[in-house]
Amino acid sequence: MKLLVVEDENLLRQQLVQSLTENGYVVNGAEDGRSGLYYAEEYEYDAAIIDLGLPEIDGIELIGMIRKAGKQFPILILTARGDWQDKVAGLDAGADDYVVKPFQMEEILARLNALLRRAAGFAKPKLEFGPLSLDLSAKLLTVDGEKVDLTAYEYKMLEYLMLHPGQVISKSELTEHLYAQDYDRDSNVLEVFIRRLRQKLDPEQTLNPIETVRGQGYRFSLNEDS
Amino acid sequence: MATKEQAAPYSIQNRLLVGFSLLLAVFLGLTGVVLDRAFRDSIEAGAAEQLQLQVYVVLSAIDEENGEFFLLEDLREARFSQLNSGLYGFVSSRSFGELWRSDSALDLRLEDDGILRLDLPVGESVFSRTQTAEGDELFLSSYGILWEDGISEYNFSVLETAAPYYSEIAEFRTSLWSWLGGVAVLLLVLQVVFLRWGLAPLHRMARDLKSIESGASEELQGFYPRELKSVTDNLNLLIKSERKQQGRYRTTLGDLAHSLKTPLAVITGVAEKLSREKSSGLPADTVKQIDTVEEQLDRMNQIISYQLQRAVQANGASALARQVSVRSVIDRILQALDKVYADKAMTHSESIAEQAVFFGDERDLMEIMGNILDNAYKYGHSEMQITVEVISAGREQLSIVVEDDGPGIVEEQRQFVLQRGARADTLAQGQGIGLAVVTDIVDSYGGLIDVGNSKLGGARIQIVFENPKIS
Numbered sequence: 260m261k262l263l264v265v266e267d268e269n270l271l272r273q274q275l276v277q278s279l280t281e282n283g284y285v286v287n288g289a290e291d292g293r294s295g296l297y298y299a300e301e302y303e304y305d306a307a308i309i310d311l312g313l314p315e316i317d318g319i320e321l322i323g324m325i326r327k328a329g330k331q332f333p334i335l336i337l338t339a340r341g342d343w344q345d346k347v348a349g350l351d352a353g354a355d356d357y358v359v360k361p362f363q364m365e366e367i368l369a370r371l372n373a374l375l376r377r378a379a380g381f382a383k384p385k386l387e388f389g390p391l392s393l394d395l396s397a398k399l400l401t402v403d404g405e406k407v408d409l410t411a412y413e414y415k416m417l418e419y420l421m422l423h424p425g426q427v428i429s430k431s432e433l434t435e436h437l438y439a440q441d442y443d444r445d446s447n448v449l450e451v452f453i454r455r456l457r458q459k460l461d462p463e464q465t466l467n468p469i470e471t472v473r474g475q476g477y478r479f480s481l482n483e484d485s
Numbered sequence: 486m487a488t489k490e491q492a493a494p495y496s497i498q499n500r501l502l503v504g505f506s507l508l509l510a511v512f513l514g515l516t517g518v519v520l521d522r523a524f525r526d527s528i529e530a531g532a533a534e535q536l537q538l539q540v541y542v543v544l545s546a547i548d549e550e551n552g553e554f555f556l557l558e559d560l561r562e563a564r565f566s567q568l569n570s571g572l573y574g575f576v577s578s579r580s581f582g583e584l585w586r587s588d589s590a591l592d593l594r595l596e597d598d599g600i601l602r603l604d605l606p607v608g609e610s611v612f613s614r615t616q617t618a619e620g621d622e623l624f625l626s627s628y629g630i631l632w633e634d635g636i637s638e639y640n641f642s643v644l645e646t647a648a649p650y651y652s653e654i655a656e657f658r659t660s661l662w663s664w665l666g667g668v669a670v671l672l673l674v675l676q677v678v679f680l681r682w683g684l685a686p687l688h689r690m691a692r693d694l695k696s697i698e699s700g701a702s703e704e705l706q707g708f709y710p711r712e713l714k715s716v717t718d719n720l721n722l723l724i725k726s727e728r729k730q731q732g733r734y735r736t737t738l739g740d741l742a743h744s745l746k747t748p749l750a751v752i753t754g755v756a757e758k759l760s761r762e763k764s765s766g767l768p769a770d771t772v773k774q775i776d777t778v779e780e781q782l783d784r785m786n787q788i789i790s791y792q793l794q795r796a797v798q799a800n801g802a803s804a805l806a807r808q809v810s811v812r813s814v815i816d817r818i819l820q821a822l823d824k825v826y827a828d829k830a831m832t833h834s835e836s837i838a839e840q841a842v843f844f845g846d847e848r849d850l851m852e853i854m855g856n857i858l859d860n861a862y863k864y865g866h867s868e869m870q871i872t873v874e875v876i877s878a879g880r881e882q883l884s885i886v887v888e889d890d891g892p893g894i895v896e897e898q899r900q901f902v903l904q905r906g907a908r909a910d911t912l913a914q915g916q917g918i919g920l921a922v923v924t925d926i927v928d929s930y931g932g933l934i935d936v937g938n939s940k941l942g943g944a945r946i947q948i949v950f951e952n953p954k955i956s
Contacts, residue, residue, distance in 0.1 A: 268747045268748070268750075268751065270748075270751040270754075271747055271750050271751045271754065274751060274754035274755075274758075275754075278754070310747075312739075312740075312743040312747075337750075339739075339742045339743035339744075339745075339746040339747060340738075340739050340742045340743065340793070341742070341790055341794075342794060342848065342851075342852055342855075343818065343848075343851045343852050343854075343855030343856070344847075344848045344851050344852075345739075346821065346855065347817050347818055347821045347851065347855070350820075350821035350824055350825070351817065351820070351821065355824055355825075356824070356825050357825070359790075360746040360747060360749065360750045361746055361749040361750035361752070361753040361782070361786055362750060362753070363753065363757060364754065364757055373828060377827055377828070
C-alpha cells in the first residue's frame with residue numbers, strides 16, 4: 260500500500276514516514292502543499308495523510324486540488340486546532356476522516372486501515388473470501404480458522420490483491436505499491452513471492468485464489484462472502 | 486453589553502418639541518399682546534379725535550350772556566339733544582364748575598365732578614376716562630378756551646360712553662386670539678411633521694443598527710445625510726474592524742494551536758516509540774519516567790485544546806451577531822460525520838424548522854453541534870434523532886434536541902460532563918472535553934443545556950437559546 264504524507268514539520272513527518280514504513284506501507288513524504296500536489300498528481304497512491312496547516316498551499320486547498328485532478332484515494336487530515344469549522348471544511352473539501360494533533364500512532368493506523376478497506380468497498384474490518392480471512396487491523400491471515408504466518412512482503416501483496424478482488428493487477432502496479440521508489444524492481448522476486456503465497460494459502464491447490472493472467476498480471480479470483 | 490439601568494431615555498424629538506412650543510407660546514403671546522395694545526390705542530386715539538371734533542361742534546353753536554350759556558342753533562349732532570344718548574356736552578370753569586350741559590346729559594350723574602374743574606391751559610385739550618355714578622365708563626375730551634371777553638377761561642368738554650369702543654376691542658381681541666391659537670396649532674402640527682422628517686435618518690440608523698445587532702444585515706446601508714454620514718461611515722468601519730479583529734484573533738489562535746500541537750505530536754511520537762521499547766528490558770525507573778512523560782503530555786494536550794476552544798468562543802453573544810441557519814450547519818456536520826462514521830451506518834431522522842436561526846457566530850454553533858452530534862454518532866448504536874424548533878413562549882426560543890440509542894449518560898455523570906469551566910486538568914483520563922466546551926459556549930449565549938433520557942433509549946441533549954428581540 261502506497262501512502263502520501265504531507266506535513267511541514269520535519270520531525271513529525273519523519274516520525275510518520277518511519278512508523279508507517281515499519282507498519283508495511285510504502286510512504287512518500289512531502290513538506291509543503293506544492294510538493295504534496297506534485298506527488299499526488301505524478302504517482303498513484305492508496306491513501307494520503309494531509310496536515311491542514313501547510314505552507315504554500317494550505318491543506319484544505321490542497322485536498323480540493325487533488326480531488327479536482329480526479330484522484331479518488333482516501334485522505335486523512337491532521338488538524339491542530341481541532342475545531343469543527345476546520346474539520347467540516349476539510350471533509351467538505353473531499354477528505355474522508357480526521358485526526359486531531361497530537362495523536363497516537365495507533366489511531367492513525369486504525370483510521371488508515373478503515374479508510375483503505377472502505378475505499379476498496381469492504382464494510383467490515385475483516386476480508387472474508389471462502390476459507391480465507393484477512394484481519395486488516397491485526398494484519399492476520401487465517402485459512403479455515405488456522406493462523407498462517409506471512410512475511411511482511413507476502414502480507415502486503417496479499418492485502419493489496421484482496422483489496423482489489425477480481426481486478427487484474429499488473430506486476431508494475433504491484434511493485435509500485437509495495438516497494439519504495441528506489442527499490443530494485445526485479446519481477447522475478449515478485450514471482451517468487453506469489454508462488455510462496457499460493458503455497459501458504461492453498462497447499463492442496465484446490466482454490467487457486469491468485470490467478471495469473473498471461474501477459475497482464477495477477478488477479479485475486481475468489482468471491483467475497485457477504 | 487452590560488449597561489446600567491437608566492432612567493427612561495430622553496428624546497431629541499421631545500426636546501425640540503418642548504423648546505419650539507415654548508418659543509411659539511412666547512412669540513405668539515407677545516405678538517398678541519402688542520397687537521391688542523396697538524388696536525386699543527388706535528381705537529382710543531380715534532375716540533379722542535372724534536370727541537375733539539364734537540368739542541368744536543359744541544363750541545361753534547354756543548353763546549354766553551351774563552354767565553348763562555345757551556345754544557344759538559340746534560347742534561348738528563342730534564345725539565346731544567337725545568336724553569341719555571351716550572354723547573354729552575359740558576361747559577365748565579375752574580372756579581364755578583359746571584356751567585352748561587347738553588340736553589342729553591340732563592340725567593347724567595358723574596362719579597367725580599372734579600374733572601370739570603381741570604386747570605387747562607388755553608388752547609390745550611386733554612383726553613381721559615371717567616365714570617358715571619352708576620359705574621359706566623366714559624371717554625372725556627376737554628378743551629381749554631379764552632372767551633370772547635378776553636378774561637374768562639372755560640373748559641368745553643364732551644363725554645361719550647366707552648362701551649361701544651370696548652365691545653369693538655373685545656370683538657377684535659376674540660378674533661385676534663382665536664387666529665393666533667389656530668396659527669399655533671397649525672405651526673405645532675407642522676413642527677411635528679418637520680421634526681419627524683428631519684429626524685427620520687436617525688430613526689433609520691437606529692433601525693439599521695438593530696438589524697445589525699440581530700444579524701439581519703452586515704453594515705449600515707443606504708444614504709445618510711451629510712451630518713450623519715461621518716458617524717455611519719465610522720460605525721461601519723468599526724464594525725468591519727471588529728469583525729476583522731475577531732477573524733485575526735481566531736487566526737492567531739489557530740496558528741498558536743498549530744505551533745503548540747505539532748511539537749506536541751512529535752514528542753508524543755517519541756514517547757510512544759520509547760514505550761514500545763520499554764518491554765525490551767529498560768530499567769524500571771526509566772519505564773516509570775516514560776509513563777510520567779506520556780501522562781503529562783496527555784494533560785498538556787487536554788489543557789491546550791480546552792483553553793484554545795474556550796478562547797475562540799469567548800466572545801459569546803456579541804452585538805455583532807449574525808443569523809445562522811441551523812439547518813445548513815446541521816446538514817454540513819451530518820454530511821461530514823456520515824463520512825467519518827461510514828462503517829457505523831447510523832440512521833438519523835431530522836425535524837428541523839426551516840425558519841430556525843441561531844443569533845451568533847457560525848463557528849460557535851458548529852462547535853456546539855459538532856460535539857453533540859459526534860457524541861451521538863460515537864455512542865449511538867444505530868439510530869439518532871434531531872429536533873429543532875422555534876418556540877414562542879413570550880420571547881422566541883430556539884430549541885435543539887439530539888437523541889441517540891446508545892447507553893446514555895448515567896445520572897451521577899450528568900452534572901460532571903456539563904460542568905461549566907470544568908478544568909481540563911481535572912478531567913479523568915480519556916474523558917472528552919466536548920460537552921464542557923459546549924456548556925461554555927451555550928452559557929456565553931445565555932442558553933441552557935439539559936441532559937436526560939431519550940425515548941430511543943440513549944442520551945437526550947437539549948439546548949435552548951433565547952432569541953434577541955427584533956422590532
